Amino acid sequence: MKEETAVLQVKGLTKHFPVAGHKVVHAVDDVSFSVSRGKTLGLVGESGCGKSSCARTIIRIYEPTAGKILLDGDDISLLNQKQLLPYRKKMQMIFQDPYASLNARMTVHDIVAEPLKAHKICSSRKEENEMVSDMLARVGLNRDHAGRYAHEFSGGQRQRVGIARALILKPELVICDEPISALDVSIQAQVVNMLRNFQEELGLTYLFIAHDLSMVRYVSDDVGVMYLGQLVEKCEADEIYRHPLHPYTAGLLSSIPVPNPRLAQEKEKSGLEGDLPSPIAPPSGCRFHTRCPYASSCCREEAPELKEASSGHFVACHRIHN
Amino acid sequence: MTEENKWERVSGSTEEAERIYRKSRSFLGDVWFRFRHKPTALLGFILVVILLVFCLAGPAFTPYSYSEQNNKLASIPPLLTVYPGPEEGSYLYITQGLKLIEVDEDGNLIRQLKKKKDDNTNKQTSFTWDDDTLVYLDYSRLPNTVLDADGNRIETGLKKWNNTYRLGTDQLGRDILTRLMYGTRISLMVAFIAALVNMVIGIAYGGISGYLGGRTDTIMMRIVDIISTIPLTLYVILIKMCLDDGLLSIIIALSSVYWVDMARVVRGEMLSLKNQEFVLAARTIGSSTKTILLNHLIPNAMGPILVTVTMLIPSAIFMEAFMSFIGIGIAPPMASLGTMCNDATETLRTNPYQLFLPALVICIIMFAFNFVGDGLRDALDPKLKK
Numbered sequence: 001m002k003e004e005t006a007v008l009q010v011k012g013l014t015k016h017f018p019v020a021g022h023k024v025v026h027a028v029d030d031v032s033f034s035v036s037r038g039k040t041l042g043l044v045g046e047s048g049c050g051k052s053s054c055a056r057t058i059i060r061i062y063e064p065t066a067g068k069i070l071l072d073g074d075d076i077s078l079l080n081q082k083q084l085l086p087y088r089k090k091m092q093m094i095f096q097d098p099y100a101s102l103n104a105r106m107t108v109h110d111i112v113a114e115p116l117k118a119h120k121i122c123s124s125r126k127e128e129n130e131m132v133s134d135m136l137a138r139v140g141l142n143r144d145h146a147g148r149y150a151h152e153f154s155g156g157q158r159q160r161v162g163i164a165r166a167l168i169l170k171p172e173l174v175i176c177d178e179p180i181s182a183l184d185v186s187i188q189a190q191v192v193n194m195l196r197n198f199q200e201e202l203g204l205t206y207l208f209i210a211h212d213l214s215m216v217r218y219v220s221d222d223v224g225v226m227y228l229g230q231l232v233e234k235c236e237a238d239e240i241y242r243h244p245l246h247p248y249t250a251g252l253l254s255s256i257p258v259p260n261p262r263l264a265q266e267k268e269k270s271g272l273e274g275d276l277p278s279p280i281a282p283p284s285g286c287r288f289h290t291r292c293p294y295a296s297s298c299c300r301e302e303a304p305e306l307k308e309a310s311s312g313h314f315v316a317c318h319r320i321h322n
Numbered sequence: 323m324t325e326e327n328k329w330e331r332v333s334g335s336t337e338e339a340e341r342i343y344r345k346s347r348s349f350l351g352d353v354w355f356r357f358r359h360k361p362t363a364l365l366g367f368i369l370v371v372i373l374l375v376f377c378l379a380g381p382a383f384t385p386y387s388y389s390e391q392n393n394k395l396a397s398i399p400p401l402l403t404v405y406p407g408p409e410e411g412s413y414l415y416i417t418q419g420l421k422l423i424e425v426d427e428d429g430n431l432i433r434q435l436k437k438k439k440d441d442n443t444n445k446q447t448s449f450t451w452d453d454d455t456l457v458y459l460d461y462s463r464l465p466n467t468v469l470d471a472d473g474n475r476i477e478t479g480l481k482k483w484n485n486t487y488r489l490g491t492d493q494l495g496r497d498i499l500t501r502l503m504y505g506t507r508i509s510l511m512v513a514f515i516a517a518l519v520n521m522v523i524g525i526a527y528g529g530i531s532g533y534l535g536g537r538t539d540t541i542m543m544r545i546v547d548i549i550s551t552i553p554l555t556l557y558v559i560l561i562k563m564c565l566d567d568g569l570l571s572i573i574i575a576l577s578s579v580y581w582v583d584m585a586r587v588v589r590g591e592m593l594s595l596k597n598q599e600f601v602l603a604a605r606t607i608g609s610s611t612k613t614i615l616l617n618h619l620i621p622n623a624m625g626p627i628l629v630t631v632t633m634l635i636p637s638a639i640f641m642e643a644f645m646s647f648i649g650i651g652i653a654p655p656m657a658s659l660g661t662m663c664n665d666a667t668e669t670l671r672t673n674p675y676q677l678f679l680p681a682l683v684i685c686i687i688m689f690a691f692n693f694v695g696d697g698l699r700d701a702l703d704p705k706l707k708k
Binding site: 056059061084085088089091092093095096097100101102103104105106110114115117118119149162165 | 599602
């Protein structure tokens with residue numbers, strides 16, 4: 001990954017949430033990665049592992065506790081909301097729940113036109129109408145839909161409205177926060193293919209967050225695996241599926257259901273056991289050691305670093321590096 | 323479609339698949355649909371409309387003013403007990419001050435007869451009917467009555483509806499119907515203005531508190547807690563004591579304390595709404611705080627806000643009536659439902675209608691607004707969608 005082509009670079013990003021009793025939730029801890037222009041980085045992990053917090057910190061809904069967020073080489077982690085405004089145009093987000101992410105009191109036109117208004121892009125009402133209906137056509141909705149309210153649409157249609165809203169500003173980086181997990185299976189493929197087409201057409205860069213591993217393999221160029229706020233493994237998408245190095249990744253992969261029941265029986269049962277430890281008091285050393293079948297004393301005491309194991313394949317595990 | 327081709331693929335464009343057949347109905351259209359399908363809500367709404375017409379258009383159709391006094395015709399009830407007079411088709415009504423009033427066939431009050439002589443020993447008073455006829459009022463025993471031509475007591479009187487003052491007069495001879503119109507007008511005006519002011523203050527205060535959250539929220543809400551620990555009625559009375567009598571001061575008194583409920587409601591809504599994805603989406607888009615508040619948060623909080631307002635109106639009306647009743651409300655001679663009730667308590671035993679009528683209007687107003695508020699709450703709840 002060359003530095004100059006990276007649209008998004010995240011260095012040591014940390015987000016802690018204070019909770020009652022002066023405790024701290026370690027939602028994101030020292031996460032670093034970069035996404036090259038036109039590529040997709042998939043971020044996977046169990047629920048509660050900090051994927052969404054990470055995305056929301058990058059897009060600055062949350063204030064980062066530490067670390068740097070470089071968008072096109074500019075550090076946006078310390079800018080205030082007003083200074084952020086020009087950068088908002090470059091990065092947009094597609095949300096998980098198509099029911100909650102659209103304002104029920106607004107028509108589709110108003111929803112899709114909101115970014116145009118916020119950045120004062122259109123000089124006239126006519127221009128705005130044109131841009132909105134053009135965008136709606138591109139996500140497969142027609143002109144008549146513009147005057148309708150979000151509650152009149154199906155989940156898939158709503159998510160396409162959400163995509164239209166995110167893409168109307170022609171951003172460089174789009175953060176997809178589980179954009180398909182709330183949709184039913186028949187529509188998931190439709191939406192994912194639409195996202196891929198847009199990527200080719202507009203040269204978009206995606207940070208794609210999901211917990212559906214087979215889907216992530218389909219859309220991503222690179223995959224990062226998160227566990228309890230930390231990035232534990234990162235490499236090219238197919239490689240991670242063929243040669244998972246981190247025991248957590250291996251566990252996740254084994255949890256993918258296999259369509260053929262005969263093959264499924266043969267498959268090694270190495271699923272993950274136990275629950276995610278509390279992010280308020282994460283385990284010492286390697287955070288995965290409480291559930292890791294290979295944990296040794298070294299894992300309990302010393303936190304492993306994310307190091308390159310083979311070319312382009314980064315993993316944070318003592319077992320691999322020793 | 324026959325049995326054989328049942329499983330054949332239906333041709334059709336994607337365009338067709340995306341079409342929405344349901345009629346587009348805006349949010350407000352939806353609310354109105356649900357509102358008018360609830361009988362009590364509709365009844366409340368109709369009552370409110372009738373009350374508005376009654377108090378706004380009513381005074382134009384009445385010949386009386388709310389302040390014009392007529393001591394001769396004080397405390398005339400709506401239902402008169404009359405006795406036949408010396409002429410055919412004429413009747414006599416005995417006032418509480420033992421005076422005689424001529425009433426015609428239709429129940430119109432014609433004139434007050436002039437007193438001629440008071441005979442204390444027989445407990446009879448004579449009145450001049452015309453130049454050579456006298457009529458006698460006998461008050462030797464109850465009920466007081468009129469003597470007929472032969473000098474015998476007429477024991478049974480006739481009942482006649484008062485056609486001059488449809489709802490009677492109060493103890494100063496003012497038309498009660500007219501005063502009810504003005505009283506309702508004052509009550510509704512006080513209520514609407516107070517509700518509006520409370521709504522604005524409540525939305526602003528609760529909105530800021532809820533949206534900013536954190537320390538600001540804590541401080542602002544503790545202030546609200548402190549205000550609400552002391553009964554609101556007490557505040558209103560205290561504020562009212564410091565100000566002059568009159569409409570403005572009553573509105574100020576009501577507006578300055580009743581917003582705490584509204585602020586709490588709005589703040590709660592803001593807290594739950596501000597982390598919803600559509601608000602986060604607006605923030606990632608880069609919409610200004612103003613846009614987020616005005617386009618996203620407040621419209622979505624409008625349901626509970628409207629319900630709180632419609633529930634606030636009856637309590638403001640009640641408060642106004644209560645203050646007028648205890649004598650610190652609207653200054654006389656201006657009519658208010660509360661002052662009318664207060665005035666009527668002095669003569670409650672003899673003239674119960676003077677208390678009953680304004681109390682009835684207060685009841686109707688309360689019912690109407692509570693029904694409307696209840697209906698709105700159901701109509702604005704999308705879970706009850708039909």
